[in-house]
Amino acid sequence: MTDGAAKVIESLGIPTPLQNAFRHLTARNPNYFWTSGQWMTERRGGSDVAEGTETVARLQEDGTHTLHGYKWFTTATDSDMTLTLGRTIDEHGNTVQGTRGLALFYLELRDAEGKLNGIEVQRLKDKLGTRQVPTAELLLDGAKSLMISPEGRGVASISNMLTITRIHNTIGAAGGMRRVINLGREYAAKRFAFGKLLQDHPLHIQTIARMEVEARGAFLLLMETARLLGLEETNLATEQDQHLLRLLTPVAKLYTGKQALAVISEGLESFGGQGYMEDTGLPVLLRDAQVLTIWEGTTNILSLDVLRSVIKSQGQVLTAFFSATEDKVQAALEVPDLSKSANFTLQALQQLKEFTKNAGLKGGSYMELSARDFSYSLAKIYIGSLLLEHAAWPGASDTDKYCAQRWSQQELCPVYKAEASGSYNSEAQVLDKQLVYERSPLTKGKL
Numbered sequence: 001m002t003d004g005a006a007k008v009i010e011s012l013g014i015p016t017p018l019q020n021a022f023r024h025l026t027a028r029n030p031n032y033f034w035t036s037g038q039w040m041t042e043r044r045g046g047s048d049v050a051e052g053t054e055t056v057a058r059l060q061e062d063g064t065h066t067l068h069g070y071k072w073f074t075t076a077t078d079s080d081m082t083l084t085l086g087r088t089i090d091e092h093g094n095t096v097q098g099t100r101g102l103a104l105f106y107l108e109l110r111d112a113e114g115k116l117n118g119i120e121v122q123r124l125k126d127k128l129g130t131r132q133v134p135t136a137e138l139l140l141d142g143a144k145s146l147m148i149s150p151e152g153r154g155v156a157s158i159s160n161m162l163t164i165t166r167i168h169n170t171i172g173a174a175g176g177m178r179r180v181i182n183l184g185r186e187y188a189a190k191r192f193a194f195g196k197l198l199q200d201h202p203l204h205i206q207t208i209a210r211m212e213v214e215a216r217g218a219f220l221l222l223m224e225t226a227r228l229l230g231l232e233e234t235n236l237a238t239e240q241d242q243h244l245l246r247l248l249t250p251v252a253k254l255y256t257g258k259q260a261l262a263v264i265s266e267g268l269e270s271f272g273g274q275g276y277m278e279d280t281g282l283p284v285l286l287r288d289a290q291v292l293t294i295w296e297g298t299t300n301i302l303s304l305d306v307l308r309s310v311i312k313s314q315g316q317v318l319t320a321f322f323s324a325t326e327d328k329v330q331a332a333l334e335v336p337d338l339s340k341s342a343n344f345t346l347q348a349l350q351q352l353k354e355f356t357k358n359a360g361l362k363g364g365s366y367m368e369l370s371a372r373d374f375s376y377s378l379a380k381i382y383i384g385s386l387l388l389e390h391a392a393w394p395g396a397s398d399t400d401k402y403c404a405q406r407w408s409q410q411e412l413c414p415v416y417k418a419e420a421s422g423s424y425n426s427e428a429q430v431l432d433k434q435l436v437y438e439r440s441p442l443t444k445g446k447l
Helices: 002-011 016-025 154-188 202-233 239-269 272-276 283-293 299-312 316-333 339-359 364-392 398-408 414-420 426-437
Strands: 036-042 056-059 065-075 081-087 102-108 119-124 135-147
Touching: 002 016, 002 036, 002 081, 002 154, 016 081, 016 102, 036 154, 056 081, 065 081, 065 102, 081 135, 081 154, 102 154, 154 202, 154 239, 154 283, 202 239, 202 364, 202 398, 239 272, 239 283, 239 299, 239 316, 239 364, 299 316, 299 364, 316 339, 316 364, 339 364, 339 398, 339 414, 364 398, 364 414, 364 426
Parallel strands: 036 081
Antiparallel strands: 036 065, 056 065, 065 135, 081 102, 102 135, 119 135
């Protein structure tokens, strides 16, 4: 969030009132360095900030604003500053509704005397994980702040922060997978069971190898997204690069979050009963991983964001995706050990093209239902292309090639398969709702 706040301020041209904050946020001296929070979630809100934000911003004579409202979920509550959304008031004294009434505000948590800046801590959250980061419910009762975006541009202005925090989330996912695999690998080299080390049991090593493939795929997706961000920040990004960054940021966050949760859970299982014991330090890895699928946008919210990027760009982001994927796979087609896997990936890419062509004719509800599977397909196919590109590199090892082969053996385009089964039609919608809300015959009259 600190990195993201600096990015937002930079995108605004580092206006004079924010220059001091920017210096603190980007300082390398720990005695001068500031951290930043991000306060967007309110009791009615969650991801729906347009309708859920009730905090009111009242203009003061000196040009600043005071904020009045209740922030239900404020991560890094002990930070030095924060960026938050507030709703403006029109000339008639009424709050402006919808996104056009939202603006982005900068505030420091404490005043010059060290007292809280119109902030009352209502309670600290008792969370499943990430307990090292304090999260609280806060009442803003006249918190002095500075409007740093035009009225109605609050959500758009904070979107730069979301790009950064979602990439950081991907870093956390890739790092969490790597950590549990490294621990599991060392444990397997020392733990005896049934007369031999765990590393000499083929099934155990196969399980860790599957985790390794997931971790390597997540790492390459992370580095690709970071590469695109670097090109954008240095003004070297082509139009295709910009479209890819817009698409891959939510895709990488949502998919690696799910990967991390599955891999870390499998990792704990590889320790047997030790993985369930708090004094080993292992359970906290799983607790902390759960948040990776939730904060900065849940899987469904990000899937809809992926869909929005496709629609808003009139398909240009998909064209960029198709082109980049095909380019990465080409080199692998010339490598005997990789050509079969490359063809599997291109076949999945063709299936995705067919789906997008057909789905575009079936309306918004159909596309919304397919959004999650569609995003998974984007992730699986692109990771496959990255693994193939890496394995086709002259300096790649045999295990790099094997990893690309293993990845291509899975279902790479689940949205195509789901469409063929009728998962997104209107009948399925009705049956899904009945399945969720109709009481099972096994429980009727018993619960």
